[in-house]
Amino acid sequence: MSVPVSRGNTPLPEEKTLHLPRILCLHGGGVTGEVFRAQARSLIKYLPDFRLVFADGPFFCNPGPGIVPVYQDYGPFRRWLRWLPEHPEIDDEAAIEEVMYAIETCKREDEGDGPWVGLMGFSQGAKLSSSLLYDQQIRREKEGKADTDYKFGVLLAGRSPLVSFCDYSRSPACVNPGAVSEGFHYEGESPHILRIPTIHVHGLADPGLHLHRKMLNQYHDPKATTVIEWDGAHRVPIKRTDVEIITNEIYKVAREQGVDV
Incomplete structure (x- = not known):
């Protein structure tokens, strides 16, 4: 789903955004694209020169932390990856197919025709965004x-590790797409380092901050990263x-990176 952008306080009509560069937005676990749009x-x-398009994850699940009661009527809620053992098992290839199909369907159905220039994700969506960027890079x-x-x-509150989306990134440093990602730990220097520019937004009151910093330090080239810390929790x-800083x-x-904005 796309959203009208605004200049000042006046939203641009939907038809005025069709030719703008597009950012694909990936929600967190137990949410939806519509909820992420509201969040x-x-x-x-403050991004009036981009068209933001919000995708829905392929798998249904219970609402994520903090979603109820504010967004309790926005279900059914969705996820991109397994993070709890009770999430149904799925093999890696099927997990990849489902994630990619959801993303490609969203992109194909969007009425805009501007180039897809970036990814923006929150929480699980940030982990996925970084993983998709790395998949692009390694291919x-x-x-x-x-x-x-x-x-x-x-990457808004994105925690480690990267997710492997092809054989080139299958290693102990990355979690397989069908596996439970919560609790995954890899110590040492990762051989998989993302060099596409990323902006990391970390809430200093977020209980997962140490995992967000681990993602930053273990999987991203410091020459290609910008870190923004703010006085907030997991939101x-x-x-x-x-x-405005972000x-x-x-x-x-x-x-x-040559984007015309």
């Missing part, structure tokens, strides 16, 4: 091409003072 309302407001390295051309990622920032950096990184 990201302030980010949307280009090994095969000389990839199906996507994302220029950057915005998407909404205050103007926090959001969106200003998105514009900066996008322009450095």
Whole structure:
């Protein structure tokens, strides 16, 4: 689903956003694209030169932490990956197919025609965003091409590890797509390092902060990362003072990567 962007306080009509560069937005576990859109309302407001498109994860699940009661009527809730043992088992290839089908369906059904320039994810969606960027990178390295051309990622509270989406990234450092990701630990230096630019947004009161920093330090090239820390818990920032710092950096990184905004 896409959302109207705004200039100042006035939303642009939907038809005015069709040609803008597009950012694919991936929600957290136990949420939906519609809920993420509501959570990201302030980010949307301060990104008027992008078309933000929100995808729905392929698997149903119970609502995530903090979703009820505010968003209790927005179900059924969804996830991209297994993070609890009670989530139904699935083999790796089927997990990959389901995730990719959900993403490609969302992209195909969007009415915009601007280039897909970035990924923005929250929590599990941030883990997925980083993993998809790495998959793009390693396929280009090994095969000389990839199906996507994302220029950057915005990772809101994304915790380690990366998820392997092809044989090139199957290793002890990455979790398999059909496995339970919660509780996964890899110590030491990861051989899988993302060099596509990423913006990492960390809430200093987030109980998972140590895992977000582990993701940053273990799987991302420091030369290609920007870290923004804010005084908040496990949620998407909404205050103007926090959001403007994030969106200003998105514009900066996008322009450095040749995006016309």
